[in-house]
Amino acid sequence: MQWRNSRTRYGLPAQAFHWGIVLLLMILFPLGWYMTDLPLGLEKFEAYQLHKSLGLIVFAVLLLRLLWRWRNPPPPLPTELPPLVRLAAKFTHFALYGMVFAQIGLGIALSFKANAPIGFFKLFSLPNPLTPDKQAAEWLSTAHSWTGNAIVSLIALHAGAALWHHFVRRDDILRRMLPISADNPDKH
Ligand code: HEM
Numbered sequence: 278m279q280w281r282n283s284r285t286r287y288g289l290p291a292q293a294f295h296w297g298i299v300l301l302l303m304i305l306f307p308l309g310w311y312m313t314d315l316p317l318g319l320e321k322f323e324a325y326q327l328h329k330s331l332g333l334i335v336f337a338v339l340l341l342r343l344l345w346r347w348r349n350p351p352p353p354l355p356t357e358l359p360p361l362v363r364l365a366a367k368f369t370h371f372a373l374y375g376m377v378f379a380q381i382g383l384g385i386a387l388s389f390k391a392n393a394p395i396g397f398f399k400l401f402s403l404p405n406p407l408t409p410d411k412q413a414a415e416w417l418s419t420a421h422s423w424t425g426n427a428i429v430s431l432i433a434l435h436a437g438a439a440l441w442h443h444f445v446r447r448d449d450i451l452r453r454m455l456p457i458s459a460d461n462p463d464k465h
Contacts, residue, residue, distance in 0.1 A: 278456065282349050286453045291351065294342035295454060298377075301335050302432070309425065329388065330398045336381045339374070352453060366438065373431050380424045387417035 281288045287295070305328060312324035354363050388395050389407040391414035396402045442450035 282351055284352055285449065286352060288349070289456070290345055291342075291349070292454055292456055294338060294345065297338055298335060298342070301331055301338070302377075302428075305331050305335070306425065306429065325393070326396045326399075329384065329395050332381055332384050333395075333397055335377065339377060339381075343374070355448060355450075369431060369435050369438070373428070373435060376424055376428045376431060380421065380428060383417055383421040383424060387414050387421055390414035390417055 279286065279288045280290060282291055308324060308328050308331070312321060312328055315321040315324060354366060358366075385395060385403075386407070389405045390410050392405065392409035394402050439451045439454075442448050443452070
């Protein structure tokens, strides 16, 4: 298994960042929807703290992922793809990064404005630099919810495109992000 990205494949760290974030988002979304419907009490408080802790982990992993990507560019898209498809892919990737960062920022801001603690697995809490404001917290909460919906739509587009590449175009786009490959990675 290679470490660095090549012209045809993602290396192990890039794959681990990608699938690690997928896993974290698969927990964060259902937890977010579930916890808001809970009645006030300890379970709700602990679910919120878990959601916030995992959200902070996504933030750290995203920063590391972008640092790695900067030092280690991803394999280029196949040149035979129509320009509009290449543009759509780039836009979706850029929008996904931007929206997930925005989602984390909104979650942090809404907690501070609601004067709710942001703990990290009972290890420490972030100090609140903002003045609490109930109305702003409600507005930010609505924005956090809508950005969440936009991320779900982008993920559907992104995953749908990966499946289209794999099953319709039958190219290596999905395989190059998988740790095992039935194909020769350097056949191109
Ligand atoms: C990528 C990371 C994140 C995702 C995907 C995510 C997703 C969600 C979702 C789907 C909800 C439910 C919204 C609804 O009711 O429709 C939610 C609620 C919430 N999230 Fe996040 N979240 C993330 C990060 C964070 C972070 C970092 C924090 C704070 C440190 C945070 C704080 C909250 C809070 C406080 C709520 C409840 C809002 C309310 O009660 O009105 N989230 N989140």
